Amino acid sequence: MPRYIILLKMTDQGIRTVKDLPKRVANARQAVEKAGGKWVDWNLTMGEYDAVATAEMPSDEVAVTIAMAIGSLGNVRTTTLKAFSESEMIKIIGKLP
Numbered sequence: 001m002p003r004y005i006i007l008l009k010m011t012d013q014g015i016r017t018v019k020d021l022p023k024r025v026a027n028a029r030q031a032v033e034k035a036g037g038k039w040v041d042w043n044l045t046m047g048e049y050d051a052v053a054t055a056e057m058p059s060d061e062v063a064v065t066i067a068m069a070i071g072s073l074g075n076v077r078t079t080t081l082k083a084f085s086e087s088e089m090i091k092i093i094g095k096l097p
Contacts, residue, residue: 001037001038001056001057001058002056002057002058002059002060002063002082002083003040003054003055003056003082003083003084003085004054004055004056004057004063004080004081004082004083005052005053005054005080005081005083006052006053006054006055006067006078006079006080006081007049007051007052007078007079007080007081008049008050008051008052008053008076008077008078009048009049009050009076009077010050010075010076011074011075011076011077013074013075014074014075014076017075024073024075025042028042028053028066028070029042031066031069031070032055032057032066035057035058035062035065035066036057036058036062037055037056037057037058037062037063037066038055038056039053039055040053040054040055040056041053041054042054049079050076051076054083060082063080063082064080067080
C-alpha cells in the first residue's frame with residue numbers, strides 16, 4: 001500500500017482547542033482505518049510543523065479524501081507527501097537510463 005507523510009499545522013481554532021487533540025488524533029486514526037488504510041505513526045513536533053503523521057492508504061484518492069476531511073474540520077492545515085520506501089527507491093533508480 002502506498003505510504004504518505006502528512007505534515008500538520010494547527011490553525012487558530014486548533015490551538016484554542018488543543019486539549020481536544022488526543023480525541024482528534026484518535027478520530028483521524030479511525031478514519032484512516034475505516035477507509036482501508038493503516039495508521040503507522042503520529043508525532044507532536046517542534047518547528048515549522050506541529051505534528052507529523054505517517055499512514056498507508058489504498059490509493060492517492062483515498063489519501064487526498066482523508067486529508068481534505070481532516071482539514072475541513074478547521075483545526076489543522078495539512079501537507080501530504082507520497083513516500084517511497086528504500087526498496088521502491090532502488091527499483092526507481094534502476095529504471096534510469
